[in-house]
Amino acid sequence: MTDDIIEQIKQNVIQGRMDKEDEGFDGGMVGQPGVKELVQQALDMGTDPRRMVTEGLTEAMSIVGERFEAKDYFIPDMLASAETVGEAMDILAPHLAKSGMATKGKVIMATVKGDLHDIGKNIVSIILKGAGYEVNDMGADVTPERIVAIVTEEKPDFIGLSALLTTTMMAMKETIESLAEAGLRDKVKVIIGGAPTSAEFAAEIGADGYGADAFQAVRVVEELKQRS
Ligand code: B12
Structure with missing residues (x-):
């Protein structure tokens, strides 16, 4: 039954x-x-x-x-x-x-500063949630300062950053630099995605991973968890 x-x-x-x-x-x-x-x-x-x-x-x-x-x-x-x-x-x-089921980890999701495209980021949030992660979705146009504040407060395991514009991709780099300046870079894994980004770009800006779609997002997070 x-x-x-x-x-x-x-x-x-x-x-x-x-x-x-x-x-x-x-x-x-x-x-x-x-x-x-x-x-x-x-x-x-x-x-x-x-x-x-x-x-x-x-x-x-x-x-x-x-x-x-x-x-x-x-x-x-x-x-x-x-x-x-x-x-x-x-x-x-x-x-x-x-029932005491622990979540697999906590993820903060955000579309970066200056960017209002949130459809893809919303899909990633839903799929990560479905895969057993606790997801706090901060919405779109999220500044590096707000990310630093939430990482300080909530101590997530992962941050997922989304950008759909070539002009806002660099806000991902800015966000990672702000985390480093706040002494938080080694406390959280940063994954990125969105049409103009790539694995090469992720490596270039010092992100920990890249996902081309929501299912890859889950895969990347699981791989990073295994490595840590
Ligand atoms: C819908 C849309 C809009 C909507 C957004 C509504 C919303 N709430 O999101 C509106 C109308 C607001 C809009 C506005 C603009 N847009 Co627009 N928009 C689009 C459009 C048609 C679809 C984007 C989309 O939702 N795709 C579907 C989702 C599911 O795909 P996705 O976002 O890529 O997400 C997937 C993956 O990338 C990945 N992923 C995404 N995020 C993340 C994060 C992580 C961590 C991971 C691992 C994976 C991941 O997983 C997702 C699910 O599979 C695209 C064109 C296109 N066909 O892509 C243009 C497009 C992105 N827009 C564009 C432009 C230029 C603009 C405007 C500047 C237009 C203007 N002149 O006003 C403004 C900018 C507003 C702003 N400041 O952000 C350009 C960008 C060009 C460029 N190279 O920079 C595009 C490519 C259109 C074009 N061909 O010119 N847009």
Whole structure:
């Protein structure tokens, strides 16, 4: 029974079905319970919320990631799945805290100073959250000073910086320099992303990693965790 409902949660995340009104990626699923209803039902049955996260949500998102890389899924499909995970995590969060499930790490996400593009950064935040990280999303146009302040206060494990403009990419370098000046550079790993950036640019400005998309963001964070 428990295995069944976890499998149903997984399949409905893959289908991007938030609730019973949704068609699903393959279509024709209106009327069947979606992720919201299934997660609530599973909690009512006493299912371990940790299993829902690891065997349901996380496994589903890695399949969505594979489909995205294979170009079977496009951004709206990936977003629909990611949003179901976000919703499920909101329902599960208080139960996870009670069950003592530690998050995999804390990530601060921000689009850098001068840049208002936040769609990609929002996707990365949702996918990292779905992968089990605690994410504090600071929004767009975030100055180096605000990043230094939040790192001092919240002591995150990672910072994810996003930039979509060639003119704002350099604010990433500025942010890293400000962290160094504040004596915080070795306290936090910095990963970057956004269309004009690259692994070479990351190395050039002294970032710890680069991700071309949200799933690579998860991969880079996991690799950096293993190394530290
Ligand atoms: C939507 C959009 C806007 C919207 C933004 C709305 C919003 N809330 O984000 C609005 C209309 C506000 C806008 C404004 C401008 N825009 Co605009 N915009 C775009 C557009 C069409 C799509 C960007 C997008 O959302 N892509 C989809 C997301 C999912 O992709 P993504 O951001 O790359 O994110 C993925 C990866 O890069 C990665 N990633 C992203 N961040 C991070 C972070 C980390 C840590 C990691 C690991 C990975 C990662 O993962 C994400 C998910 O897979 C692009 C063109 C394009 N086709 O890309 C132009 C574009 C980025 N814009 C451009 C420009 C010039 C502007 C303006 C200057 C226009 C103007 N003259 O006013 C302003 C600047 C405003 C500002 N100060 O920021 C140019 C940039 C050119 C350049 N090389 O600098 C582009 C490329 C259009 C063009 N071809 O000219 N824009």
